[in-house]
Amino acid sequence: MKPFFLPSLNQKNASEPIKVPLTLKTIQRFWLMAFLLGIVCGFRIINIYITNFEFKKAVATRYGGWDVLAFMEIMGGVVPELVTLYGLQKLLLFYHRLIPIRSVQLTPFGVVRYYLSLLPVLLAVFFIISPFTQTVRYFLEIPIKHGFDALNFNDYVNAYLIGPYRRPKIVATYLLMIPFLGYCMVSISLVRDFFVWRDQQKKPQTGEEQLKAGSDYASSLTVQSNQGQTALRCSEVALITSDSPNCLVHHPQGTYKLCHKTLTEVEATLDPELFFRVNRGGLVNRAFVNGYVHVGNNNYIVNLKPPFQHQTVSLSRTRLSEFRHWLQFAIPHPVPQSEQVL
Structure with a gap:
């Protein structure tokens, strides 16, 4: 058996790349992720209203006004996506613990490798979370538009659970939106952790400060x-x-x-x-x-x-x-x- 001896803690390797410890505190703040989702949804809704204003006006008239239409779109469009966002948050945190990923090398290659290591879970979020998102959407959208009598198990399974996987446009939209949101949160979290780490390196700690840390x-x-x-x-x-x-x-x-x-x-x-x-x-x-x-x-x-x-x-x-x-x-x-x- 070949033994490996404990290295000295006093030896510093100048060529050792800097590693930023990950706290993931930014990712844990769901409200910040919801704010980013709100920005993405806001741009999407504005674009839809600009390109299809007459159609939206007709829908608002049919349902009784712009306020009713806004309520329907929030309940049927925004709230279900919060479920997707919650699933994205939990899967990102779980993935970091599973690997585990505790630090990132502060080099272009290290950051790119970190981002690429997250790509599998970001691409898998839609396929894992979609049934939960679509369930919430179904029970909010159908009763508001057509009443509770319109709830039907076959429609629920075929149109809401299985349907999104069969529609390339929906799959493509989610496979673009989820990684975009995920990488935005990861990048913000990484930048925050870098500044925290840098401040800790700049400021020499006394014994009392070390105890507090x-x-x-x-x-x-x-x-x-x-x-x-x-x-x-x-x-x-x-x-x-x-x-x-x-x-x-x-x-x-x-x-x-x-x-x-x-x-x-x-x-x-x-x-x-x-x-x-x-x-x-x-x-x-x-x-x-x-x-x-x-x-x-x-x-x-x-x-x-x-x-x-x-x-x-x-x-x-x-x-x-x-x-x-x-x-x-x-x-x-x-x-x-x-x-x-x-």
Whole structure:
């Protein structure tokens, strides 16, 4: 077996490309995505009214006025697209966690590679979310236009669920609109994260500021022991493993149960500079990692420091490169005195 030793944290590689950490906070703000959708829909509606004004005027007269027509178009056109937008938001966030994508190299190639990595999920959004969008559209559009008596299951399936997939114009429209909105949000989020990262690099942090920066993450885990509930410092936890539907927290004093929390939920509360998801079922603490070792057939094992040196922790091959980078450059935040308990 060929061992890999832990790299020194003090060594800086001048040729190492700058990586901007992704917070995705902009993507998480649904109102901002809805604002962008409103701009796109606004231009589309204005264009329709300019090119088909007489037709729209006749429709408004038939339904009882411009206000009624506007209400019908909002309920039948804008509201269903908010469902599409919500699906786009959730799939983007899920995709970033699934890969995972936590940073972007600040080079033209790095940014282009990041954008191209998102293209599959952006193209898949329409085919995944369309049934939900069309269901909302059907139950808003038909009763408003024709009354509840016009609701028909066959029409719902054929015209609204299956119909959009059979119409090339609709498919093409969504395959252009969804990636456009998605890339707009991703670009805004990336620019914001860059400026946040740049400000952090420019401003030297004192000890108190470092404590404040680390306070966004949980510094303690409330676990179940034989004596009842107890709080463990995250900095003292070596390993957290999945034990569905709970998690097991491995501490030098013993193994404890973290109830009613999945590993993904726990990971979201922990400092990513301190903990790393080495596989689907385990998180390791940077302070307890001794390195990693190749055991053949492209399989890797993470070596832990005593008293966890006998723990077998596999390292996913897909996360090897990111794990290497994390070992070299991650610097754990100091633990705040006023603990934030999970």
